[in-house]
Amino acid sequence: MSSNPLAVREHGPRYLWIREQLVRMILDGGFKGGAPLPPEGQLARHFGVALGTLRKAIDELVARKIVERVQGKGLFVAAYDTQAAMRLFRIVDASGVKQLPNFDRVLGIRTRAAGANERLRLGLARDEKVVELRRTRTFADGAVMLESICLPGSRFADFKARLGTQRPVLLYDFYEQEYGVRIVGVESRLRAVSATADDAKEMGLRAGHPLLEVERVAFELDARPVELRTTLCDTTEGRHYLDVPG
Amino acid sequence: MSSNPLAVREHGPRYLWIREQLVRMILDGGFKGGAPLPPEGQLARHFGVALGTLRKAIDELVARKIVERVQGKGLFVAAYDTQAAMRLFRIVDASGVKQLPNFDRVLGIRTRAAGANERLRLGLARDEKVVELRRTRTFADGAVMLESICLPGSRFADFKARLGTQRPVLLYDFYEQEYGVRIVGVESRLRAVSATADDAKEMGLRAGHPLLEVERVAFELDARPVELRTTLCDTTEGRHYLDVPG
DNA sequence: AAGTGGTCTAGACCACCGT
DNA sequence: CGGTGGTCTAGACCACTTT
Numbered sequence: 001m002s003s004n005p006l007a008v009r010e011h012g013p014r015y016l017w018i019r020e021q022l023v024r025m026i027l028d029g030g031f032k033g034g035a036p037l038p039p040e041g042q043l044a045r046h047f048g049v050a051l052g053t054l055r056k057a058i059d060e061l062v063a064r065k066i067v068e069r070v071q072g073k074g075l076f077v078a079a080y081d082t083q084a085a086m087r088l089f090r091i092v093d094a095s096g097v098k099q100l101p102n103f104d105r106v107l108g109i110r111t112r113a114a115g116a117n118e119r120l121r122l123g124l125a126r127d128e129k130v131v132e133l134r135r136t137r138t139f140a141d142g143a144v145m146l147e148s149i150c151l152p153g154s155r156f157a158d159f160k161a162r163l164g165t166q167r168p169v170l171l172y173d174f175y176e177q178e179y180g181v182r183i184v185g186v187e188s189r190l191r192a193v194s195a196t197a198d199d200a201k202e203m204g205l206r207a208g209h210p211l212l213e214v215e216r217v218a219f220e221l222d223a224r225p226v227e228l229r230t231t232l233c234d235t236t237e238g239r240h241y242l243d244v245p246g
Numbered sequence: 247m248s249s250n251p252l253a254v255r256e257h258g259p260r261y262l263w264i265r266e267q268l269v270r271m272i273l274d275g276g277f278k279g280g281a282p283l284p285p286e287g288q289l290a291r292h293f294g295v296a297l298g299t300l301r302k303a304i305d306e307l308v309a310r311k312i313v314e315r316v317q318g319k320g321l322f323v324a325a326y327d328t329q330a331a332m333r334l335f336r337i338v339d340a341s342g343v344k345q346l347p348n349f350d351r352v353l354g355i356r357t358r359a360a361g362a363n364e365r366l367r368l369g370l371a372r373d374e375k376v377v378e379l380r381r382t383r384t385f386a387d388g389a390v391m392l393e394s395i396c397l398p399g400s401r402f403a404d405f406k407a408r409l410g411t412q413r414p415v416l417l418y419d420f421y422e423q424e425y426g427v428r429i430v431g432v433e434s435r436l437r438a439v440s441a442t443a444d445d446a447k448e449m450g451l452r453a454g455h456p457l458l459e460v461e462r463v464a465f466e467l468d469a470r471p472v473e474l475r476t477t478l479c480d481t482t483e484g485r486h487y488l489d490v491p492g
Numbered sequence: 493a494a495g496t497g498g499t500c501t502a503g504a505c506c507a508c509c510g511t
Numbered sequence: 512c513g514g515t516g517g518t519c520t521a522g523a524c525c526a527c528t529t530t
Contacts, residue, residue: 072527188489191481192438192456210438210456235437243434318509
């Protein structure tokens with residue numbers, strides 16, 4: 001159905017056009033993470049192109065981790081399993097092993113006016129508010145991270161109530177389940193800072209202790225920024241941030 | 247010539263086999279950065295495969311930034327132009343612009359026994375020595391970075407004399423010209439540390455100032471580590487390390 | 493056995509670059 | 512103009528998964 005093989009379309013390679021159609025299909029078609037997509041042959045007929053062309057479009061979505069191929073089974077919308085989280089979370093312990101820290105304690109959830117940096121990074125309008133969640137996370141060895149998470153208030157209504165008593169390790173799962181927000185990419189800025197008295201108290205360190213500050217912006221499929229997360233982490237015991245450029 | 251289309255070869259897709267042949271061709275064939283490769287049609291005939299298969303092999307090398315395609319002109323071995331350097335160098339100034347800091351001053355070049363970390367990261371034998379270059383680099387705004395660069399002595403003979411009075415901003419160019427060593431990938435570990443008295447003096451800061459320490463290992467085409475570089479950078483004036491996962 | 497993705501072929505035509 | 516890479520086709524056969 002629909003199809004319409006050689007419609008008006010012009011400008012640009014067909015596989016790029018198909019790639020965008022597929023993104024919209026996933027976004028608007030109610031495909032959740034892990035959901036199966038139609039088989040390649042069917043998609044090729046639907047778009048009226050050869051299999052090779054359709055595959056080239058899929059290849060790019062696979063490279064972007066938006067779609068997964070499983071031989072003999074089919075195509076699937078990529079899910080936020082632990083593996084994906086591992087790809088975004090880059091702090092590694094002394095033995096070189098990535099280990100997701102627990103969601104330890106909520107320090108506060110509040111809605112407030114956005115600061116200049118939050119407006120910039122999240123692309124907010126002048127008067128838009130943000131929801132801020134402050135929490136601690138702990139590693140297996142007991143080390144504590146301090147995290148502040150800012151979300152655009154307009155898209156995360158009723159955040160405190162919906163989070164309730166949940167303490168999800170992967171907030172991105174929560175965003176998807178509760179708000180239909182799929183994170184597909186991040187961009188991080190790293191700095192070294194000194195622990196303030198408050199930081200130090202919360203993390204069990206002395207004031208002035210050097211901390212790695214990771215400011216991470218998370219993006220949706222359509223490249224809109226949806227989360228600004230600032231993490232403070234002690235990196236003096238072998239723990240470090242690992243960067244392996246693609 | 248040679249060719250030998252359907253030789254013993256088995257196990258594994260052909261395009262992977264061809265990809266490895268191409269890597270060896272570049273490594274052993276004396277192709278310098280920027281050198282043109284034979285056209286796709288010729289390579290396809292040489293390996294005895296269809297154009298599409300050859301292109302799939304090339305696609306992977308292009309993705310790894312080992313080969314470049316230029317429409318209408320041909321294939322080229324990727325060069326270390328400033329753009330490639332920008333991809334590896336990830337420190338961004340306050341305005342968000344990447345700017346390569348100058349090679350400011352040599353603090354010392356010496357050959358010495360390798361420490362435990364150097365042996366680990368560079369995969370050195372027990373008794374192998376390293377050449378260490380210590381230098382400062384300065385940004386346009388005057389900020390200073392402190393850098394220690396360790397190389398396996400066995401592969402960088404006569405380093406001090408060959409460097410002479412050169413002050414290349416891109417050491418990787420120097421490695422390629424003088425030693426035929428092509429860097430194609432890096433892996434960085436980041437920590438926050440406190441400036442020692444010596445660091446502080448060299449960088450014009452007070453002791454205890456928080457510094458971002460970037461420990462970067464550079465790899466050759468065949469994945470051998472060839473350089474361990476430790477950089478200390480002041481990140482309190484808006485300067486930061488930018489990480490955009492592929 | 494039927495259905496899926498993975499590899500491979502042997503062409504075609506287009507867009508771009510140099511002479 | 513001829514040569515190059517870029518796109519696209521319409522098939523073929525293989526490897527894997529499920530029924």
